[in-house]
Amino acid sequence: MARVSFKVAPGVRISASSRGVRTSIGNSKGRVSYGGGRTYASAKIAGVRVSGSSSSRSNSPRSNEGTQAARRPTLAQLERAERAAAQDAAIDELRRLEKSLVTLHHETFPSAMLHEVHVPVPVDQTAIRDNLKKSLLSTVGWFKFSQRRAANARAAEMAVEEAERLDAENMDLYHRYCEDARQSWDRLLNHDTETVIEALEAAYADNASEATCVDAGIEGGVRYATVVVVFGAVDSIPERTPTVTPAGKPTTKKRNKSDRNALYVAALGSTVLATVREGFAVAPSVDEFRIVVLRKDLNAATPSDFVAPIYAATFPRSVAEGLEWQKTDPTAALLTGQDAQFKRKGAAGDVVAIDLIEHRGLVELVETFRPLVLS
Known part of the structure; x- marks a missing residue:
């Protein structure tokens, strides 16, 4: 208007x-x-x-600027958001680690096979010739053309001879390595004690829980290997477990003693199964694994209990091959081993040490390993 x-x-x-x-x-x-x-x-x-x-108008430019400023995050808000994100990430990591503890036996391990020795690549004659030319021409003047041509020709002849010599040496080494690999494979298939132990030691070198093959042999026609696993105490299980609030926000809650022991036993079972599964994969001659688990607990009541056996069992290959690894309950699987020695007590299910008086065969093994574990 x-x-x-x-x-x-x-x-x-x-x-x-x-x-x-x-x-x-x-x-x-x-x-x-x-x-x-x-x-x-x-x-x-x-x-x-x-x-x-x-101006008192809420839609004035000045009023809009004030509203936008109020919406800008403050340093305190950013800090709170960062802490919340860090907490969520830590809870996710805790959940991931707990899952990994009880699913170690899900991992597949490559089966042992004859070591492949690669055929050597022929040596580079050009590089040899260039080095020889450089050496021969170093004492010949630039304007002595006939001598330089002769040196170049000589370098080419010598390069052929040197390349043939090196190729022959490499092929000799190749055939020697092939024979060594074949003999090593035969020893592994024939259950040679030293070869089996070396193969298992190499396989167990990167395990989360220390494991070592202490014996291999044949008993009653059964080819066996004995493996000792060093496992931590229940104190290594976190006191808090991931959960969510009623609003669905990630958080943690304190784990009761029964739950803590349950996770500990499941982790123990998964470790035993993974050790057995990997052992059968890398040692095709082994018919059964004899597993002994020693608990390392420096908070035990007495020094004699700092290293104590808490599990022992035999796992025949037929039993392992019959397991559905992805579906196997690691806690229940502890008792699937033959002559399994495993004891829990109390309402909370505390894992207790095997009585060495009742199992004298473990005494020497424990006494041998105790100083090694404590060192």
Whole structure:
């Protein structure tokens, strides 16, 4: 609409436009105008006019800037968000580690096979010739063309001879390595004690829980290998477990003693199964594994209990091959081993050491390993 203005009283004027209705009070020396959520004042001082305005409209540019500033995250908000993200990440990592403890036996291990020796690549005659040329030409002047041609020809002949000699040596080594690999494979298949132990030691070198093959042999026509596993105490199980709040936010809660023991036993079972599974994969001659688990607990009541046997069993290959590894309950699987020695007590299911008086065969093994484990 067009702007309309009219005087209603001396010094008072009202104007209306598409922007709204405004009232102006004053004269040429000083005037105040207000309306539409905005107040404007002007005055003439010493011949100079000064003015200013203010706004109470929520949609004014100044009001918008203030709203945007209020929405900007503060350092404190960023810090809280970072802590929350770090906590969520830590809880996820805790959950992942707990799962890995009880699924070690899910891993597949490559079966042993005859070591492949790669055929050597023929040596580079060009490199040999260039080195020979450099050597022969170093004592020949630049302008002795006939001597330089002769040196180049000689270098080419010598390069052929040297390459043939090196290729022959490499092929000799290749055939020797092939024979060594074949003999080593035959020894492994024939259950040679030293070869079997070496193969198992190499396989167990990167295990989370220390494992070592202490014996291999044949007893009653059965080819066996004895493996000792060193396992931690129940104190190594975290006191808190991942969970979620009623609102679905990740958090942790304190684990009771029964739950702590349950996770400990499941981790023990998974470790035993993984040891057996890997052992059968790398030692094809072994018919059964005899597993002994020693618990290392420096917080035990007496020094004699710092290293104590908590599990012993025999796993025939037929039993291992019949397991569905992805579906096998590691806790229940501890008792699938033949002559399994494993004891828990109390309502919380504490794992207790095997009584050496009842199992004299373990005494020598424990006494041998105790100083090694404690060292």
